[in-house]
Structures are given as C-alpha cells and as structure tokens.
Amino acid sequence: MAAGLLTGCGASGGQEQKVTTEAVKEESKEGESKKEGSKKEESKNETVKITYLSRFVNPELVRAGYYIEKLNQFREENPNIEIEDISIGDDSEAFKAKINAGVASGDLPDLFIANNGFPLAQWVENGLVADLTEVVKSPDWTGPSSDEMLEAFTFGGKVYGVPNALNTGQVFVNTGLLKEHGITQVPRTWEEIEAMAPVLNEAGIVPFGVAAKSKAEVGRFISALSCMMYGIQFRDQLADAAIKWDGEEGMSIAKQFKTFIDEGVLDPDAVSFEVQDTISLFEQKQVAMMYTAAYHFDRFQQMEFSDDIVCVNFPSFSDKPENKDIWIASASEGFMISSKPGTPEYDAACRLLSFMLSADTFKGYAERNGGGAFPVDFDFDLSKAKNVVGSFMEEFSKRSASTDEFTAYLNNASLVDTTRTEFQSLFVGRSPEEVCKTLAEQYSKEGR
Incomplete structure (x- = not known):
C-alpha cells in the first residue's frame, strides 16, 4: 500500500513528493503500531506453557493438599498459562536427582523448589536461575521480603529465590505413650531421655526418633545438637574456619551423637528409614x-492420639541451660525461576510465584493447618490453633535465638553434603575419630 501511494505521487514536484512521503511514513508508522498492538494482544491471549517442580504431591496431607488446591485455583484464574506439574514428594534423593539432571542438561523447570543443599551460588554464577530482585521489591508483592528471610537466596546483593516456608525443627512427643511407661513429665534434657531409654528399649520402643536415611534430617539434628552444646558460637567459628572438625568441639559433637546411638537413645537402624x-x-x-521439620505438622495432627502429642524444642543439656531456648529455624528452601527474563515463560512463572507465596496464601495455610511459623507476617487468631501446632507456637515464642543449620553458613553445597553423609556413617560402624578426620580434611581442601 505504501509503495503504491509513493508511485502515484511520482509525477508531481519534488516538494509535494517529500510532503507526501512524510505523510506515508507517518501512516506506515501508525499501521505498524496497530500491528504491534495487535501482536501484543494476541501474545497476551496465547497460551504459555511452564513446568513446575514442588514437593506437593499427596493430596491427603494437609500441606500438600492445600498447595495442590492453590495450584488448581491459579490454573482456573489463568487459563492462558498451562502448567506441567512434575512435582516429587517424599523421596528426597529422587527430587535431588531431578534437579541435578536439569542442571546437567540445562533444562531446569521454569519454577522449582531448591535449598542450600544445592550449589546455589554456582547456579547464579552460571546464569541458571533468574534475578528476582525487582519481583520481590514490586509494590504488588506480598510474599517474603525481609533481608533475613531472603538471605539464603541473596548473592551479590541480588535475590534469586524466595522461601516457601519457615522450616523449624521441633520434637513431637507422645505423652500418652510415655505415661504408659511411668514417665509423667515431658523430657526436656538429654539426661532425662538417657534415663528413660532402658525402660522404653525393654518395651521395644525407640526413645528418640530421627529419620537418618534423610541427609537433611541428619543435618538438622547435628545442628541442633551443636547449639545445645556450644550455642551459636560453633556455627560462627566453623564458618570462619576458626575451629576444625578434629578439634575439641567437633570431636565432642560426633562422640555425643555416637553415644546416643550406642545407648539406644537413637535407633541404631535409623539410617534405614526416611x-x-x-x-x-x-x-x-x-x-x-521424634525430631523433624515443620513440614510434617499435618501428619501428627491427623493421628488418632493427637491430643496426647505436644511439641517442644530440641533437648538441652542440664549443664548448659543458657542454650535451651535456641531453635533451628530455616528459610533456606524456596522457589527459584530458570526462565529467562523477558520471555512469556518468565512472566508466567513470576505470576505463579507471586500467587503461591503471597501473604494471603500463607495465611490460608495457617488457617487450614491451625497455626505455624511463616516467613511473612499476618494476623492469626491463636485461639484457632490446633493442639499440636498450638503447643509448638507457645514453645517457639519463648525462643532466645533462632538459627539455620550451621552448614547453611558455609555457602558450600559440597561441604553440606559431606557433613551430613559423614554423620550418617556413624550408624554403620564408622567411629567419631574417622568421621572428624575426614571432615577436617574435606573442609581444609575447601579452604576451611
């Protein structure tokens, strides 16, 4: 059309042609602008497909069921976003393998859960995950936003992930079972647990459960143990390379852990159980x-004897009362995005991220779960707290300090895995001396 008009004006004088040409240019620009607007509108209405990897699989569990519902709600409200849910539930090793395969192939899910057990800093350096700083600083963002909550995913002053939970470690206690065996007070020190162990062992009962097949559970346990023995000082000194694993503190932690196994306080076969x-x-x-993560509150609340279950902090030592109210509370698991900024997939993943981690979503889960601890602030009626979570909230409110696992401060995924693996080996015949020697050598190789 533009070419035809130019040709039709060719017999006229140059001045007229110039004016007409400018007019045609403006008309052309207007036409292109309309086309561009049309393309944008078409793009807006086109379906975009993204992949989503979470840990929410079993709808019968309160937490998983809730987040599955939220995902379906998002799908209904955003019909132009097609979500392929490739989530993996309880099998932590299968989940880790899925992530590692995505890293190796350069094909990570668009939106996925990760934690500090992965080399997050390396992913950032290699451009595998997107910068979400502008997302979390947007006026419309209502999810986790404090520096403290975003610390585990912040590198070079930029945010690359957002926590999906404040994962506390707590002990679930079956008070009814203890009373059946003459233990009327909830044990709060290791000395009390060691004293009751023979009676429970005689009845075929494990005094203190830890799912040692899970490296994450072992890591949480030894971090809590280090806090009860040395406060948060051990965490800081280890991170600063001021102490070594084959020194007094490291050896003492490993020996104490092994003592619990040998005494029957912990199940010697715990390494076989997820x-x-x-x-x-x-x-x-x-x-x-049982000492485990807050992710599993729903399982305990659904038990027939849930009225007999209370939550307390990790047991302390009677000669270290100053450490008894230090809690393990981690915000180091959360969602990351692999899609490239500026793509439809990135925009869709950001919308899903903002929805799944909104204050309203967290509040809805708190109401469904009957309370809990979360990485965002919102009002919650404590009178609606369910018994198990309610007892946790009461205990957690007394904390003197909280900290992530000590390995989280190493910023080294290899050392996180090595530390957990070495402590697992105490269940299969390795000695504390062997474990600490190996750890000291591995830390030294990493400059620590």
Whole structure:
C-alpha cells in the first residue's frame, strides 16, 4: 500500500513528493503500531506453557493438599498459562536427582523448589536461575521480603529465590505413650531421655526418633545438637574456619551423637528409614519422641492420639541451660525461576510465584493447618490453633535465638553434603575419630 501511494505521487514536484512521503511514513508508522498492538494482544491471549517442580504431591496431607488446591485455583484464574506439574514428594534423593539432571542438561523447570543443599551460588554464577530482585521489591508483592528471610537466596546483593516456608525443627512427643511407661513429665534434657531409654528399649520402643536415611534430617539434628552444646558460637567459628572438625568441639559433637546411638537413645537402624517411615513408626507407637521439620505438622495432627502429642524444642543439656531456648529455624528452601527474563515463560512463572507465596496464601495455610511459623507476617487468631501446632507456637515464642543449620553458613553445597553423609556413617560402624578426620580434611581442601 505504501509503495503504491509513493508511485502515484511520482509525477508531481519534488516538494509535494517529500510532503507526501512524510505523510506515508507517518501512516506506515501508525499501521505498524496497530500491528504491534495487535501482536501484543494476541501474545497476551496465547497460551504459555511452564513446568513446575514442588514437593506437593499427596493430596491427603494437609500441606500438600492445600498447595495442590492453590495450584488448581491459579490454573482456573489463568487459563492462558498451562502448567506441567512434575512435582516429587517424599523421596528426597529422587527430587535431588531431578534437579541435578536439569542442571546437567540445562533444562531446569521454569519454577522449582531448591535449598542450600544445592550449589546455589554456582547456579547464579552460571546464569541458571533468574534475578528476582525487582519481583520481590514490586509494590504488588506480598510474599517474603525481609533481608533475613531472603538471605539464603541473596548473592551479590541480588535475590534469586524466595522461601516457601519457615522450616523449624521441633520434637513431637507422645505423652500418652510415655505415661504408659511411668514417665509423667515431658523430657526436656538429654539426661532425662538417657534415663528413660532402658525402660522404653525393654518395651521395644525407640526413645528418640530421627529419620537418618534423610541427609537433611541428619543435618538438622547435628545442628541442633551443636547449639545445645556450644550455642551459636560453633556455627560462627566453623564458618570462619576458626575451629576444625578434629578439634575439641567437633570431636565432642560426633562422640555425643555416637553415644546416643550406642545407648539406644537413637535407633541404631535409623539410617534405614526416611521421614515418612519414622513418622509411621511414631504413629504405631514404636517411637516415643521424634525430631523433624515443620513440614510434617499435618501428619501428627491427623493421628488418632493427637491430643496426647505436644511439641517442644530440641533437648538441652542440664549443664548448659543458657542454650535451651535456641531453635533451628530455616528459610533456606524456596522457589527459584530458570526462565529467562523477558520471555512469556518468565512472566508466567513470576505470576505463579507471586500467587503461591503471597501473604494471603500463607495465611490460608495457617488457617487450614491451625497455626505455624511463616516467613511473612499476618494476623492469626491463636485461639484457632490446633493442639499440636498450638503447643509448638507457645514453645517457639519463648525462643532466645533462632538459627539455620550451621552448614547453611558455609555457602558450600559440597561441604553440606559431606557433613551430613559423614554423620550418617556413624550408624554403620564408622567411629567419631574417622568421621572428624575426614571432615577436617574435606573442609581444609575447601579452604576451611
């Protein structure tokens, strides 16, 4: 059309042609602008497909069921976003393998859960994950936003992930089972647990359950143990390379852990059990107390004897009362985005991220779960707290300090994995001396 008009004006004088040409240019620009607007409108209405990897699989569990519902709600409200849900539930090793395969192939899910057990800093350096700084600073963002909550995903002053939970570690206690065996007070120190262990062992009951097949559970346990023995000082000194694993503090932690195994306080076969296995043993009244993550509150609240279950902090030592109210509370698991900024996939992933981690979503889960601890602030009626979570909230409110696992401060995924693996080996015959020697050597190789 533009070419035809130019040709038609060719017999006229140059001045007229110039004016007409400018007019045609403006008309052309207007036409292109309309086309561009039309393309944008078409793009807006086109379906974009993204992949989504979470840990929410089993709809019968309160937390997983809630977030599955929220995902379906988002789908209904955003019909132009097609979500392929490739989530993996309880199998932590399968989940880790899925992520690592995505890293190796350069094909990570668009929106996925990760934690500090992965080399996050390396992912950032290699451009595998997107910068979300502008997303979390947007006026429309209502999810986790404090520096403290975003610390685990912040590199070079930029945010590359957002926590999907404040994951506390707490002990679930079957008070009814303890009373059946003459233990009327909830044990709060290791000395009390060691004293009751023979009675429970005689009845075929594990005094203190830990799902040692899960490296994450072992990492949480030894971090809490270090806090009760040395406060948060051990965390800081280890991060600063001021102490070594084969020194006094490291050896003492490993020896104490091994003592609990040898005494029958911990199940010598615990390394064979994943989290859900150990929770099932607790439900079958074969485990009296269990230390695990807040992710599993729903399982305990659904048990027939939930009225007998209370939550307390990790046991302290009677000669270290100053450490008894230090809690393990981690915000180091959260969502990251692999899609490239400026693409439809990135925009769609950001919309899903903002929805799943909004204050309203967290509040809805708190109401469904009957309370809890979360990485965002909102009003919650404590009178609506369910018994198990309610007892946790009361105990957690007394904390003197909280900290992530000590390995989180190393910023080294290899050392996180090595530390957990070495402590797992105490269940299969390795000595504290061997474990600490190996750890000291591995830390030294990494400049620590």
